[in-house]
Amino acid sequence: MSRPEVLEVPVAPEPEFQVIGASGRRHAAVPALEFAVNVSEPGGRQVYAIALSAQVMIEPARRAYDAETRERLVELFGAPERWGTTTRNLVWHQADVLVPAFTGSTTFRVPVPVSYDMEVASAKYLQGLEDGEVPLAFNFNGTVHYRGDDGRLQMSLIPWSCSAEFRLPVAVWRELIEHYYPGTGWIALREGTLRALQEEKAKRALPTLDACVAELLRR
Numbered sequence: 001m002s003r004p005e006v007l008e009v010p011v012a013p014e015p016e017f018q019v020i021g022a023s024g025r026r027h028a029a030v031p032a033l034e035f036a037v038n039v040s041e042p043g044g045r046q047v048y049a050i051a052l053s054a055q056v057m058i059e060p061a062r063r064a065y066d067a068e069t070r071e072r073l074v075e076l077f078g079a080p081e082r083w084g085t086t087t088r089n090l091v092w093h094q095a096d097v098l099v100p101a102f103t104g105s106t107t108f109r110v111p112v113p114v115s116y117d118m119e120v121a122s123a124k125y126l127q128g129l130e131d132g133e134v135p136l137a138f139n140f141n142g143t144v145h146y147r148g149d150d151g152r153l154q155m156s157l158i159p160w161s162c163s164a165e166f167r168l169p170v171a172v173w174r175e176l177i178e179h180y181y182p183g184t185g186w187i188a189l190r191e192g193t194l195r196a197l198q199e200e201k202a203k204r205a206l207p208t209l210d211a212c213v214a215e216l217l218r219r
Contacts, residue, residue: 012156024176
């Protein structure tokens, strides 16, 4: 009897990701950081495209903090003695990116919008850091479109276990914020609070809402 023919299952590409740098987008309607990411496919298959989803997480527990920084972050993580359980990961952004065709490796960019709204946890955390680095984790998922052994289009999935770490210099974030919002901070006010503040500003004949808040704090 002849042995049954064993069909070989084609090996799907197994892309590997590495975050290699970050820079601020200087001329845009919305401030954003752009992270340069290198993707490689060790098997050497021709990749037509990767429809990629990248979740960017801040991992506060992966860096040290001095006493002054801990004081600035009390609102976010509570008293320092509780930080062992309260410094949980913060979701910063989730970006969808289309990686163009490549063979071997290529570099693409993941844009992350930067908010200066102090009600947002990620902005509150970044504002609390004077220097050092921000420990980040990039979790990748998506679909790889590639050429199979028979020359036809094939697709495979990237599991969420595919990830990369990066340490963002705090100075890069601060330079971007200073470029878009020099010497300024933003807070959200309820409509009633804003209306009352505007009325107080007019009553005191003050030029700006900032001047009104400063005057009220002095009194």
